Every structure is written in C-alpha cells, then in structure tokens.
Amino acid sequence: MTDRIYNFNPGPATLPLPTLEEAREALVNYKGSGMSILEISHRSALFEEVLQSAIARVKRLLGLDDRYVVLFMQGGASLQFALVPMNLASDAAPVDYVDTGTWSTKAIKEARILGKNVRVVASSEDKEFTYIPENIPINTDAAYLHITSNNTIRGTQYRSFPYAGSVPLVSDMSSDIFSRVFDPAPFGLIYAGAQKNVGPAGVTLVIVRKDMLERTPANLPTMLKYTTHAEKNSLYNTPPCFAIYMVDLMLKWLEEDIGGLAKMEAINREKAALLYDYMDSQDFYRGTARPDSRSWMNVTFRLPSADLEKKFIDEAQKAGLGGLKGHRSVGGCRASIYNAMPIQGVRALVEFMKDFATRNG
Numbered sequence: 370m371t372d373r374i375y376n377f378n379p380g381p382a383t384l385p386l387p388t389l390e391e392a393r394e395a396l397v398n399y400k401g402s403g404m405s406i407l408e409i410s411h412r413s414a415l416f417e418e419v420l421q422s423a424i425a426r427v428k429r430l431l432g433l434d435d436r437y438v439v440l441f442m443q444g445g446a447s448l449q450f451a452l453v454p455m456n457l458a459s460d461a462a463p464v465d466y467v468d469t470g471t472w473s474t475k476a477i478k479e480a481r482i483l484g485k486n487v488r489v490v491a492s493s494e495d496k497e498f499t500y501i502p503e504n505i506p507i508n509t510d511a512a513y514l515h516i517t518s519n520n521t522i523r524g525t526q527y528r529s530f531p532y533a534g535s536v537p538l539v540s541d542m543s544s545d546i547f548s549r550v551f552d553p554a555p556f557g558l559i560y561a562g563a564q565k566n567v568g569p570a571g572v573t574l575v576i577v578r579k580d581m582l583e584r585t586p587a588n589l590p591t592m593l594k595y596t597t598h599a600e601k602n603s604l605y606n607t608p609p610c611f612a613i614y615m616v617d618l619m620l621k622w623l624e625e626d627i628g629g630l631a632k633m634e635a636i637n638r639e640k641a642a643l644l645y646d647y648m649d650s651q652d653f654y655r656g657t658a659r660p661d662s663r664s665w666m667n668v669t670f671r672l673p674s675a676d677l678e679k680k681f682i683d684e685a686q687k688a689g690l691g692g693l694k695g696h697r698s699v700g701g702c703r704a705s706i707y708n709a710m711p712i713q714g715v716r717a718l719v720e721f722m723k724d725f726a727t728r729n730g
Contacts, residue, residue, distance in 0.1 A: 375714035378692030379521050379667060379705040380544070380565040387626065388618045388709075395614070406614050411607050419614050420603065426620035430630055431553055433576065440575040440595070441603040441613050446472065446543045449560040449573065450479035453539055456585045456595045457558065458485055458512035465511040465536075467491045469525060470498030471698070472541055473517040490514070498523045500659040505531045512584075513537045513557055519545035521565075522696040524658040524669030524703065530555065537581065545666050546574070547623060548708055549634040557581045563612060565666070566707050568619045572612035623708065633708055640706045640715045641665040647719050653726040657701065671701040678702055681725055690718055 376383035395406040402415060409415050424439045433439070442448075453476070458464045463486040466477045470493065480487045488511070491502035498520065507514065514533045519526040521544045530538060530551065537557025546561040553559070558577045564570035577595055585596045597605050603613075627633050645663060648654045648670060657669045672678045678701060682694050695701035706715055 374686075374689040374691045375710070375717055376691050377704045377706070377710070377714075377718070379696070379703060380562070381570050382565045382705055382707050383709045384569070384615075384619070385622045385626075385709045388615070388622050391618055392615060407611050409610065411604060411610050416610055419610075419617055420608075423613055423617035423620065426617065426624055427574065427576070430547060430620060430624060431576070433553055436578050436580070437553070438577050438579060438582070438599045440577065440598045441608055441616070442573045442575050442598060443571070443609060445570075445573055446541050446560055446562040447475065449541070449575065450476040451483065452593060452595070453513075453515065453558065453560070454480040454483050454485045455589060455593060457539070457581055458584075459586075460484060461486065462512040463488050463508065463510055464513060464515065465490045465508055466515045467502060467505055467517075467531075468498075469493050469501060469517055469523070470520050471522045472520065472543070473515070476515060476517070476541065493525070496659075499525065499657060499662070501525050501527050501662040507531070507533050507536060509535060511536050513539045515539045515541075517541045519543075519664050519666050521664075521667045521703075521705070522669075522699055524656070524664045524667045525662040526664035526666065528661070537578070544707075545664075547620070547630065547633065548637050548666060550630045563616055565705075566619075566709075568616040569612055571609040572616060574616070619709075627708075636712065637665045637706070637708065640710065640712050641668065643712070643715050643719055644668045644704060644706070647722065651726065653730045654722060657699075666705060666707055668704045668706060669695060669699075669701060670703075675700065677729060680729070684725065685718075685721055688721055690714075690721055693718075 399406040427439045454464055464480055465488050468474055468489050477487055491505045493500050493502050514536050518540050538555045539558045542559050543562040544565045547566050558581055561574045563572045567574055582596050582599055585594050591597050648656050655671045672681055685693050693702050695703045
C-alpha cells in the first residue's frame with residue numbers, strides 16, 4: 370500500500386497499517402474457518418478466543434489486577450455519560466464533575482437530566498476551556514469525581530490526575546487511553562469510545578472496579594446495568610464482534626510491535642514536541658491551549674485568518690495530509706496524533722507548515 374495519506378482525523382482516526390493488513394485477510398477467511406470474521410458466531414470458540422485475548426491485553430497494558438472487570442459495550446462514550454450516574458450514584462448522593470469543555474459539559478448535562486445532585490467543582494470555561502483546572506476540590510461525600518482526561522476539541526489534557534482519596538475517580542478516556550502510563554488504582558471506572566486510540570467506531574471499552582458494581586440499582590433496565598454486561602462477559606446480547614476483533618489487533622500492535630505503554634508514551638511525547646516546538650519558534654501559527662495543559666493527542670492551532678486556514682487545510686489535503694480541519698464549534702486547525710500516527714507523519718506536517726508559512730506569511 371503506497372497510496373495512503375497521513376490521516377490526522379480526530380475520530381474515526383488512523384489505524385496502524387499492519388493491523389489493517391491482518392484484518393484484510395480475516396475479512397475473507399478467518400483462521401481457516403471458511404467464514405469471514407464478520408460472520409463468525411459470537412457464541413463460537415473462535416470469537417471467545419478473540420474476546421478473551423482482547424480482555425487480557427487491556428489488563429496487561431494498563432496493569433489492571435483482579436479488582437477490575439473489562440467490558441465491551443455499545444453506544445459510544447455518549448451513552449456512558451448517562452450510564453455512569455445511573456449505575457454509580459443514588460438519587461441523593463452528590464456527583465462531582467470537572468468541566469473542561471464539550472464532552473465533560475455533555476456528561477454533566479446527562480447527569481442533570483437524570484435528576485442527580487450534580488456539583489461542578491472546577492471549570493475552565495472562564496478562558497474558553499483552554500486549560501486544565503488546578504487544585505480541584507475534593508468532597509468526601511461525593512459518589513465519584515468525573516473528569517475527561519483529554520479534550521479533543523480544545524486540545525487540552527491532564528498531565529496528572531487529581532488525587533481524590535476515598536472518592537473514586539471516573540474518567541472519559543476516549544481520546545488518550547493507552548497513550549501513556551498511569552496508575553489505575555484511583556479509578557472506579559474508565560470508559561473510552563474506541564475510534565481514536567483503541568480501534569474502529571462501534572465498540573466502547575468500559576473498565577469498572579468490582580466494588581462499583583455493587584452500586585447498580587436493581588430497577589434499571591437490563592441493558593443499562595453494568596452488572597448485566599459484567600455477569601455475561603460482554604455477551605448478554607450480540608456484541609460488535611468485528612470492532613472487538615480490531616481492538617484485539619490494535620492492542621496486539623501496541624503490545625508486541627511498539628513494546629507497551631512506556632514506549633508508546635515516549636513516542637507520543639516526541640511527536641507532540643515536534644509540533645509544539647515548531648509552533649513556539651515562530652508567530653504564523655498560534656497554539657490555542659495553555660502550554661501546561663497541551664494535549665499530546667490533539668494539537669489545536671490557528672493561522673492569521675480564516676481564509677488562510679481554509680487554504681492551509683485544502684493544500685495540506687492535496688499534499689497527503691488529511692483531517693486537519695478544527696472542530697466546527699471552534700474552527701481553526703487540529704492535528705490529531707494518536708498512537709497510530711507515525712512520527713514520519715508529524716515530520717511531514719511540520720515541513721508542510723514551514724513551507725506554507727514561507728509562501729503565505
């Protein structure tokens with residue numbers, strides 16, 4: 370394959386070429402079964418092997434012990450915005466949220482729709498969500514403290530997570546899970562839509578500590594209970610089999626080709642530094658996130674005018690650098706440099722940026 374572009378889309382995002390090539394073979398005849406991976410039964414031994422492999426890889430890569438259950442669900446992170454308060458908080462228990470924009474704002478909205486006692490304990494709205502709040506208050510009566518680890522739209526990311534003591538952390542890690550090493554112990558629940566760092570769209574990874582499952586109310590609809598999916602090992606109904614298969618392949622690539630999270634983190638740091646160091650060295654491109662809150666996954670920036678931004682995006686696409694348009698809610702430009710974006714792609718982008726600035730500055 371020589372005609373692939375460098376895909377900077379924010380999600381669905383770029384996937385590693387070796388993963389796509391392996392999946393290509395499985396689409397026709399998976400492991401000599403005479404069936405496509407798209408056709409095999411979710412109750413078969415073939416798929417059981419896929420599922421157990423994916424679960425084991427999640428646990429190994431993140432260093433999860435037996436206190437944690439790994440689930441594969443549907444509905445994206447957006448459904449989790451409602452399932453988290455439905456399952457983890459009684460009607461009376463306060464639930465604390467940090468609002469860093471868009472996705473955390475939507476999570477807060479869903480908890481309020483459910484009538485939960487929502488407290489926004491910290492927010493960066495005062496500066497258009499361009500930073501991660503510091504010194505986040507911890508309330509010991511909270512059912513949980515919810516954070517969004519990385520904001521794809523604003524280009525901000527927690528450098529370190531809040532210490533909440535006995536209050537379990539809950540995090541939407543859709544856009545940066547498996548990108549770096551972190552301690553999972555403070556987290557009661559982690560959820561992540563797959564379509565950025567984990568695989569294709571269609572499956573949502575949920576990691577829940579077993580003691581949190583004891584909170585699930587009996588009167589929730591069956592499919593909305595975490596306990597349902599935990600008790601049936603994500604097989605209560607037909608799961609998104611192909612998406613789970615792709616998750617297993619993605620994690621295989623991360624584990625065996627890259628060498629684990631520490632090596633992936635080093636690569637991600639290097640990729641981000643290439644872009645940010647260049648932007649800091651000139652004045653044609655302006656980063657939008659506060660330097661101490663900059664994301665390693667989504668680099669957001671502006672050019673001197675909206676017309677130049679459109680020209681930049683159009684010319685970049687023709688040069689084989691796709692997906693650089695900023696989110697429609699904020700405009701500008703954005704380079705999403707998730708795990709599967711090779712460092713060569715970032716180097717190519719920086720060279721294009723230099724050339725474009727020379728020609729248009």
